Amino acid sequence: MTETPTPEPTRTPPPDADADGLIDLLDDFPQDPSRSKQLRYASGAPVVEGYPLVVDTAQLDERLVNWIKTPQAVALAPGVYVGYNPAVTDLATYLESNVGDGDCAVRDLYEFGGGACWDGVLASPAEPQP
Numbered sequence: 001m002t003e004t005p006t007p008e009p010t011r012t013p014p015p016d017a018d019a020d021g022l023i024d025l026l027d028d029f030p031q032d033p034s035r036s037k038q039l040r041y042a043s044g045a046p047v048v049e050g051y052p053l054v055v056d057t058a059q060l061d062e063r064l065v066n067w068i069k070t071p072q073a074v075a076l077a078p079g080v081y082v083g084y085n086p087a088v089t090d091l092a093t094y095l096e097s098n099v100g101d102g103d104c105a106v107r108d109l110y111e112f113g114g115g116a117c118w119d120g121v122l123a124s125p126a127e128p129q130p
């Protein structure tokens with residue numbers, strides 16, 4: 001009895017259009033190599049484009065400048081911040097903790113759990129301008 005060798009199957013790797021290492025099926029941004037996962041607020045809304053980002057606390061609304069005790073803060077949404085810990089560089093972690101100080105309406109909109117709020121806190125000049 002002779003065995004016909006099974007031909008090696010040819011494998012086509014799953015498509016990864018932006019070549020960021022995450023296949024398109026799992027990539028929320030299949031055309032953007034700098035992003036792969038869509039972050040969301042507690043409300044379920046997608047995180048505002050360009051956020052989260054690290055900003056200098058001194059650039060914020062003066063009420064935040066007096067409140068946040070770290071030299072840098074993480075802007076989680078326009079007008080909402082949390083103190084930045086240089087030991088925690090994955091900014092998604094700050095969103096997951098869902099604590100932020102800043103504008104009352106924005107905090108309510110995205111359902112932040114903890115933090116202080118003031119009316120009329122605007123995004124700082126360091127943030128993406130609408």
Ligand SMILES: [Ca+2]
Pocket residue numbers: 018020022027028029030031032033034035036
């Ligand atoms: Ca991507």
